[in-house]
Amino acid sequence: MAQPITISGVSKTFGSGTAGVQALQDVDLEVAAGEFVAIVGASGCGKSTLLRLVGGLAPPTSGRIEIGGKPVVEPSPGIGIVFQTPVLLPWRTVEQNVQLPLVIQRSGDAAQRIQDLLELVGLRGFERRRPYELSGGMQQRVALCRALVTDPSLLLMDEPFGALDALTREQMNLELQRIWLETGKTVLLITHSITEAVMLADRVVVMTPRPGRIREIIEVKLPRPRDFSALRDAAFHEACERIRMLMNASGFVE
Numbered sequence: 001m002a003q004p005i006t007i008s009g010v011s012k013t014f015g016s017g018t019a020g021v022q023a024l025q026d027v028d029l030e031v032a033a034g035e036f037v038a039i040v041g042a043s044g045c046g047k048s049t050l051l052r053l054v055g056g057l058a059p060p061t062s063g064r065i066e067i068g069g070k071p072v073v074e075p076s077p078g079i080g081i082v083f084q085t086p087v088l089l090p091w092r093t094v095e096q097n098v099q100l101p102l103v104i105q106r107s108g109d110a111a112q113r114i115q116d117l118l119e120l121v122g123l124r125g126f127e128r129r130r131p132y133e134l135s136g137g138m139q140q141r142v143a144l145c146r147a148l149v150t151d152p153s154l155l156l157m158d159e160p161f162g163a164l165d166a167l168t169r170e171q172m173n174l175e176l177q178r179i180w181l182e183t184g185k186t187v188l189l190i191t192h193s194i195t196e197a198v199m200l201a202d203r204v205v206v207m208t209p210r211p212g213r214i215r216e217i218i219e220v221k222l223p224r225p226r227d228f229s230a231l232r233d234a235a236f237h238e239a240c241e242r243i244r245m246l247m248n249a250s251g252f253v254e
Helices: 047-054 094-104 111-120 136-148 166-183 194-200 228-232 234-248
Strands: 005-014 021-031 036-040 062-067 079-082 154-158 186-190 203-207 214-219
Touching: 005 047, 021 047, 021 214, 036 047, 036 194, 047 062, 047 154, 047 186, 079 136, 094 111, 094 136, 111 136, 136 166, 166 194, 194 203, 194 228, 194 234, 203 234, 214 234, 228 234
Parallel strands: 036 186, 036 203, 079 154, 154 186
Antiparallel strands: 005 021, 005 062, 203 214
16 A cells, blocks of 8 residues: 655754765655655755655654654665666576565565566566666666565655666656556655656655755646657646756756
């Protein structure tokens, strides 16, 4: 079941004293269960730091983060994370890489679930392949399956398609939307691409330069499912232009 996220007064400082760097300052955000939210902002604004805090990979300096009403204090099997690089183990097959979280958690046999996920992302028939035998897009699909194999209620994605070529990235955008529509999970996506954010998200959170704060939240008023014909929609252009205007003072380059 999808879970809501509540971020209340969250700040994060690295280091201490005069050498300390404040990455985030007083961030408040509510993400509804099953909602798809994207976060954009200039490099160094704390986007990835915020994602790590939500994932329980680091503690906030102050403030509170809750998922499903429970405070986040450590990583949880209820959270799946996809990073910019797939980080697949080269000596393991596709099937074995997807299985890895279950091995770590000492879960029971989930062979059918793994097959279902590979079917979901179009990788049936590649179970025995190793990462070097796959394209970049296929490797990222494996990473997505690995994040979903524990059936998490929340999916955190940090620039998951940033290293892909433009065509593959567009295909993966549509694939991610399809998977989200089919699974109904809560998704929090970090991206540098304004068009990607507007294409995928229900709402786009625009952050200020460091220390990162929420400057504005843009609601994307486009019907679903979306395809790239949405780029011609007036609502798409309005959302993109509003975000670009907000980012302009920050020297943001898409």
